[in-house]
Amino acid sequence: MRLRTSRLAVRSQSRLSDRTSRRLTRTYQLYSRTSGKHVQVLANKRVNANGDDGAVHAKLEVETDSFGSRVRIRGVKTGYYICMNKRGKLIGKRKGRGKDCIFTEIVLENNYTALQNAKYEGWYMAFTRKGRPRKASKTKQHQREAHFMKRLPRGHLLTERRPFDVLPLAVPVHPFSKRTKHSHQQRSGGR
Template sequence: MLQIFSLCKMQHPFHGLFSFCLHQIFVAEENVDFRIHVENQTRTTDDVSRKQLRLYQLYSRTSGKHIQVLGRRISAKGEDGDKYAQLLVETDTFGSQVRIKGKETDFYLCMNRKGKLVGKPDGSSKECVFIEKVLENNYTALMSAKYSGWYVGFTKKGRPRKGPKTQENQQDVHFMKRYPKGQVELQKPFKYTTVTKRTKRIRPTNPS
């Protein structure tokens, strides 16, 4: 509830004294759904903060294999450590928006207007941007930033599902991040510098 106060001064009609009146105005404030604000900010690309580049694999819950970017063709049939399953993921520090590129082919994982997963050599289009969602079961889902409600998904045979046929609660769209065998995270962890309290220096006393 937002309260606005105004103060007015008026003269009494029978004598010269001034009296003051205080008006209190109540303005009803509409309920604001903060989730809408978060979703709007999530869809906004962060062009100011430093980008993070990570190298990992995406393990498909349904196929039991990893996503592969085979040029223009996409599948989820990659074994652990497969060169086509190694993905370079560029993330914004705010918004959880990512661009996913195959390390071996330099093609980006994208979703076209028909909801089909395709590989493209140029990842600047919004069709190649996905929003990471960490689910309650600790799996990750990738929703298209351009086509809301459409997710990256695969069948048990590792074939891509079309975006319109996917939902967040389907196992087909659930993935787990895994680092390739022998690989470590590209992004180095931030190291904190420990500052100790400076002790007072004691000067030696001169002998008398």
């Protein structure tokens, strides 16, 4: 009985995005494997994969909870969240609180990421070669159209991270004494 209760608790916690966990926000671009461009959310609430590297509309803000791999994706410029309607079409919404605006990040063997909708399981965000959204009911995880790569926007410098500090050597340049140096030379062939 206790095992069953803990399984239900884990299952319910992983399905729902709770309000008590810490939210993390990252800014990056989603590179579409098929179109060769970046996903963008336009002002007319349309979503496509025709954004250039570093373009303002191609910058996405990804919100995630500290538990699980559930994310909400919002266009930085427009403020619209990427959501999926009941017909499997990608649309932009001002408030992305529903399950239709939550995606599960799945890291694939080829190091690409697939984004499965939380409300419509088995439906993935996908784009054609021309960058148009593909109907989600016709997508599968292994299809190339559903593969994305997370990239930092062009011009986004890594200066926020501190560079490695160069520390002086605590060990002298010749760490061997005369005795150990002599025995070391004998073992290495007299050099």
